[in-house]
Amino acid sequence: MNKGFVSIIMPAHNCEATLPDSIASVTSQTFANWELIIVDDASSDATFYKAQELSQNESRIRVLRLPQNSGVAHARNAGMREARGQFLAFLDSDDLWVPHKLERQVAIMRKHNLSFTFAQYRRLLPDGHLGPIIPVPKQIDYETLLKGNVIGCLTVMIDRTKIPTFSMMGIGHEDFAAWLQILKFGITAWGIQEDLARYRVSVASISGKKWRSAIWTWMIYRRIEKLSLLKSLWCFLAYSSRSLRIRTEVLIHRVGTSVTSTAVSQHDAEAGAIREKHENSRADAKTIQ
Numbered sequence: 285m286n287k288g289f290v291s292i293i294m295p296a297h298n299c300e301a302t303l304p305d306s307i308a309s310v311t312s313q314t315f316a317n318w319e320l321i322i323v324d325d326a327s328s329d330a331t332f333y334k335a336q337e338l339s340q341n342e343s344r345i346r347v348l349r350l351p352q353n354s355g356v357a358h359a360r361n362a363g364m365r366e367a368r369g370q371f372l373a374f375l376d377s378d379d380l381w382v383p384h385k386l387e388r389q390v391a392i393m394r395k396h397n398l399s400f401t402f403a404q405y406r407r408l409l410p411d412g413h414l415g416p417i418i419p420v421p422k423q424i425d426y427e428t429l430l431k432g433n434v435i436g437c438l439t440v441m442i443d444r445t446k447i448p449t450f451s452m453m454g455i456g457h458e459d460f461a462a463w464l465q466i467l468k469f470g471i472t473a474w475g476i477q478e479d480l481a482r483y484r485v486s487v488a489s490i491s492g493k494k495w496r497s498a499i500w501t502w503m504i505y506r507r508i509e510k511l512s513l514l515k516s517l518w519c520f521l522a523y524s525s526r527s528l529r530i531r532t533e534v535l536i537h538r539v540g541t542s543v544t545s546t547a548v549s550q551h552d553a554e555a556g557a558i559r560e561k562h563e564n565s566r567a568d569a570k571t572i573q
Contacts, residue, residue, distance in 0.1 A: 291367035295359035456500030
């Protein structure tokens, strides 16, 4: 295990369009001591070949290919088994990091001797706009995390010298289940109060993921964590309340952005009309002279 080294795990499946930007957000990091392990989950498009092409001139990138499509959890586990770094970080093949993400996170973890950190991030919406900053608590333990997953996988960094070996299960919300697995050991996850990443939202996820997410969360409570029915209901109510609040904030932000854009467009149109009227007046004045 290389001390001070960050191993970045990137599962990839049929993402040839978004993969280059995700890789670029890693190679543009101000922190240079990293390796990127891209795990192609038996893509049927050109994802694997695109990953190979983009890794040719970058020795810090390794590309693995699974023989059959096994899901994101299996792909992440395969990447973690190959990791050589002290720190683990995760980035999906359609998400992005801001350039100083690794530098800030490693510095904070070293300074405060932390084992598990995560950070604020913003959603990258289908129309290209950024959603509001997703706030995170300054710290969270197992019991608090049960109320809903406030840990964005794309912002997580784990010190492998301080965290017991873990893996992700092939279930919905596999990352949520993994964080619960870790925190159950009595470990605290610390939230960095800085916006460090961009989570890409697709049209499909907006329309269809809400109900699936609720079902997956309930299954984790009952089947994985084996909570009582009463405690599961209590946790699910807290989860639902938080989800509703976040969606409301995103909607308000989008409406505000739309109104601002409309106002700017209207202002530009009015300014153009005034300029045109002024030019016409000048032309009329010259004609009279």
